[in-house]
Amino acid sequence: MLNWAIVSPLIAALFVPFLSKYVRSIHTGWFVLPIPVLLFSYFIQHLPLKPYGQTIPWIPSLGMDFQVYMDGLGLLFSLLITGIGSLVVLYSIYYLPKEKEKLGHFYVYLLLFMGAMLGVVLSDNAIVLYLFWELTSFSSFLLIGYWNERDRSRYGAQKSMLITVFGGLSLLGGFLLLSIMSGGTYSIRGWIDMAGAWPEHPLFLPAMLLILLGAFTKSAQFPFYIWLPDAMEAPTPVSAYLHSATMVKAGIYIVARFTPIFAVSPLWVWLVMGVGMATLCWASFHAARQTDLKGLLAYSTVSQLGLIMSLLGAGALAFHGDLSDRRLYTAAVIAAVFHLINHATFKGSLFMAAGIVDHETGTRDIRRLGGLLGIMPVTFTVAVIGSLSMAGIPPFNGFLSKEMFFAAMVQVANADWLSLEVWGALFPVLAWVGSVFTFLYSVLFVGKTFFGAPKPSAWPKQPHEAPAGMLVAPVVLAVLVIGFGLFPNVLSETVIAPAADAVVNGLLRGEGLSVHISHWHGWTTEVWMTIGVIAVGALLYKTFPSWKRVYGAFPEQLSLNRLYDASVRHMEEQSYRLTSAYMTGYVRTYFVYIFSAMMALLIATIALKVDWGLSFRHVAEVGVHELILVLAALAGTVTTVAAKSRLVAIIALGSVGYTVSLFFVLFRAPDLALTQLVIETISVSLFLLCFYHLPKLSRHEKGVRFRLGNAILSLGVGALVSVIALLAYSEKNFASIAQYHIENAYEKAAGKNIVNVILVDFRGFDTLFEICVLAIAALGIYALVKLKAPKGESGKYE
Amino acid sequence: MNELILRTVTAVVTFIIILFGIQLFFAGHYYPGGGFIAGLVTAGALVLLLLAFDIQTVKTMVPVNYRMLIGVGLLFALGTGLGGVVFDVPFLTHAHGHVMLPVLGDVSLHTAVLFDLGVYLVVVGVTMTIIETIGEEE
Numbered sequence: 064m065l066n067w068a069i070v071s072p073l074i075a076a077l078f079v080p081f082l083s084k085y086v087r088s089i090h091t092g093w094f095v096l097p098i099p100v101l102l103f104s105y106f107i108q109h110l111p112l113k114p115y116g117q118t119i120p121w122i123p124s125l126g127m128d129f130q131v132y133m134d135g136l137g138l139l140f141s142l143l144i145t146g147i148g149s150l151v152v153l154y155s156i157y158y159l160p161k162e163k164e165k166l167g168h169f170y171v172y173l174l175l176f177m178g179a180m181l182g183v184v185l186s187d188n189a190i191v192l193y194l195f196w197e198l199t200s201f202s203s204f205l206l207i208g209y210w211n212e213r214d215r216s217r218y219g220a221q222k223s224m225l226i227t228v229f230g231g232l233s234l235l236g237g238f239l240l241l242s243i244m245s246g247g248t249y250s251i252r253g254w255i256d257m258a259g260a261w262p263e264h265p266l267f268l269p270a271m272l273l274i275l276l277g278a279f280t281k282s283a284q285f286p287f288y289i290w291l292p293d294a295m296e297a298p299t300p301v302s303a304y305l306h307s308a309t310m311v312k313a314g315i316y317i318v319a320r321f322t323p324i325f326a327v328s329p330l331w332v333w334l335v336m337g338v339g340m341a342t343l344c345w346a347s348f349h350a351a352r353q354t355d356l357k358g359l360l361a362y363s364t365v366s367q368l369g370l371i372m373s374l375l376g377a378g379a380l381a382f383h384g385d386l387s388d389r390r391l392y393t394a395a396v397i398a399a400v401f402h403l404i405n406h407a408t409f410k411g412s413l414f415m416a417a418g419i420v421d422h423e424t425g426t427r428d429i430r431r432l433g434g435l436l437g438i439m440p441v442t443f444t445v446a447v448i449g450s451l452s453m454a455g456i457p458p459f460n461g462f463l464s465k466e467m468f469f470a471a472m473v474q475v476a477n478a479d480w481l482s483l484e485v486w487g488a489l490f491p492v493l494a495w496v497g498s499v500f501t502f503l504y505s506v507l508f509v510g511k512t513f514f515g516a517p518k519p520s521a522w523p524k525q526p527h528e529a530p531a532g533m534l535v536a537p538v539v540l541a542v543l544v545i546g547f548g549l550f551p552n553v554l555s556e557t558v559i560a561p562a563a564d565a566v567v568n569g570l571l572r573g574e575g576l577s578v579h580i581s582h583w584h585g586w587t588t589e590v591w592m593t594i595g596v597i598a599v600g601a602l603l604y605k606t607f608p609s610w611k612r613v614y615g616a617f618p619e620q621l622s623l624n625r626l627y628d629a630s631v632r633h634m635e636e637q638s639y640r641l642t643s644a645y646m647t648g649y650v651r652t653y654f655v656y657i658f659s660a661m662m663a664l665l666i667a668t669i670a671l672k673v674d675w676g677l678s679f680r681h682v683a684e685v686g687v688h689e690l691i692l693v694l695a696a697l698a699g700t701v702t703t704v705a706a707k708s709r710l711v712a713i714i715a716l717g718s719v720g721y722t723v724s725l726f727f728v729l730f731r732a733p734d735l736a737l738t739q740l741v742i743e744t745i746s747v748s749l750f751l752l753c754f755y756h757l758p759k760l761s762r763h764e765k766g767v768r769f770r771l772g773n774a775i776l777s778l779g780v781g782a783l784v785s786v787i788a789l790l791a792y793s794e795k796n797f798a799s800i801a802q803y804h805i806e807n808a809y810e811k812a813a814g815k816n817i818v819n820v821i822l823v824d825f826r827g828f829d830t831l832f833e834i835c836v837l838a839i840a841a842l843g844i845y846a847l848v849k850l851k852a853p854k855g856e857s858g859k860y861e
Numbered sequence: 862m863n864e865l866i867l868r869t870v871t872a873v874v875t876f877i878i879i880l881f882g883i884q885l886f887f888a889g890h891y892y893p894g895g896g897f898i899a900g901l902v903t904a905g906a907l908v909l910l911l912l913a914f915d916i917q918t919v920k921t922m923v924p925v926n927y928r929m930l931i932g933v934g935l936l937f938a939l940g941t942g943l944g945g946v947v948f949d950v951p952f953l954t955h956a957h958g959h960v961m962l963p964v965l966g967d968v969s970l971h972t973a974v975l976f977d978l979g980v981y982l983v984v985v986g987v988t989m990t991i992i993e994t995i996g997e998e999e
Contacts, residue, residue, distance in 0.1 A: 734895065738897060742901070745901075813971050814891060815892070816888075816890055816894070819889045819894070819895040820890065822897075823895070823896070823973045823977050823980070824955050824973050827955075830980060831953070834938060834980055834984070835935065837987045838931045838932075838935060838987060840987065841928075841931060841988075841991055842928070842990075844994055844995070845928065845991075845994050849994065
């Protein structure tokens, strides 16, 4: 059943094009809507959770089966994917007009993505997970480039594809290393069970780094976040769904899923926590400078993902330390899971609100917006709820998870191992700074859009409140924001506890992982930090215009986007330059490459492998006739090479051929001699024919130009082949099989001409194909000569 | 140009060359020779005709489509091989033996000769196709 739940969106995607083509009166989205809704109700039936798995054989011989397993983490993500998916589909029905948009494409991509994402979070087989992972990259690429007639869309789609596929491939590498370490299994649960003995394994570190690279690129962590702001060219429902609630959390999912395997490594803790924290600060700082609503939300997504990532890093500390520490740091995991849910709700609603503003006013530029409060009261309410939750203001759910975040970071500062006693104090400070900027951009988002004086002249459209259908989804999310804020414990035992338990892999088994989220702990450090965030954030907002110039101080040349663009451009240019440097188009250059490569490989092989033991024990007596013929052949060869005119070269070549024929006579090969004689005659006449037909213009009778390189190369090849022949001859260790032919030619094949018996009887198969070669050559010549395209029409068939 | 001598000599010599070719062909299994060289020699005889006369005349004298000859030759070679398969032995297994024929009496026959005949026809066809094609081209 679970397997079918995962692939059902993919199957449904097959039918969407027919619906969008033949049922034109109804918006295709209405047909798509039941799928995520049904899936959501299916997944919610699993509460309270009893983990279970299922396997459908796929390639059992390679250990690759469609193996699914649902635990707390998988269920949490499935609920997010299907729940937010339903709302996004509903929203998109009102957002995308059915007359103008290619709805069939849109919903196919969206369903592909939904199925892929469910596959990522529910697969227990790493290879299947990877397949679904790439399918998310791929469908996200299609969705970002949905308006493919726009340059920016194509640029954003390509950028996200390059970065996430780069990460996806390194993830695959990590999986393969883990599979090697585990002796061939691909089951993630199997890996987790085996993980205890791995930290000493030489492949442990590379596997960890590769998997982290995959997770960081997908989750837009520093410095790989650059694709996400450009992915905002997608339609807003896509941004809300993929780039805030689901796909960017796939990396979070991977980190959470592999925590039980890698958390014992201090490097994992430091990398996850450090990169997460750096991303949080960097992106929240840059979010405040954005003038595009979706750009602001993109940076805020990046920073919130950094927050969750750093919490997972802090949670990995639970695998160090003693029992009381375990409980303390598991709280960080709980905070991460809780913030994951909260972020999905408020960011989804904020994107939808931004989409409504865009849809109704025609612009997303906050310099042109303002004063929409009176015009769009409902959108305003949604945006305020979302922003305040994002900023971490009570009583919304963002406040709770931000408090838990501060608490966890203060805990990290108190840890006294893994060098945290030295550097740990940085984390609460950075977390606090990041939160101040989070507060700032949250307030900017609402303030610049809805407050201030209306600027009707700057708006492309005359705005009014969005239609009710478009408002349903953001309102539902906003209600959830408030609901989870007021009654967080609805979630705590049902969803958060099993998810956190899956992350720490029952580390607290027997201790009972109890989650209780309360609004008020007394006057703790984190409360003071929150008060400080609000105070300083408000101050920064008030004085924002006066210090905005700080952003200009950062040199644009050094920004990561510049770096990305420059490296892509340089790679293209350098590849082009390299290719045009060695692919000259001259056959002689390629011959130089081929012969040089052949010499290099053969010389290296001889130098490394061959014993130098030339022996001449097999060599026969040299007679006078042979010597004379050798001299004749040499003379012919030298004449051919040194000839000034082509005619001389052709005749000299013929003389070499007839000498060879004499050699055959001398070495007692009458059949060969006969054939060589006739063939040489024919080929010399053909040469003469070619010579006669050379075009008049370029028929300069010039000698061969001397090039030192060519001379060295040809001497080298000649010497090398001679040496190999001598070496091979002196290594002749086995008797030839010719004796068999001599003895059996008459007995078995009724012939006395052994050569001919071999040709037609013992090895007739070769002869069969040699006459085929001749036939093909003749037909080729016939076709070349007879089937010439008429002059001036040579390009006709290209 | 009067080519009387050439043509007269050709008329005599061509037969000798063709007979030599046939001799090479049939002697091939016991003495130097065989389908390949026999084919080349036969083609040589035809080339001599081409030299003495023009292409149209030779086509009337020897009305053979040489491209067809290639196909027939390949069929002979392949058919000899497939004949073995019919008798449930591996491809290209030859059979030989003595057969009493009505007129000729005791004759030693060998299927390899059929294979060689294929080679012969292909070689004649190939050589003549090449030479004729190039010769006809302006």
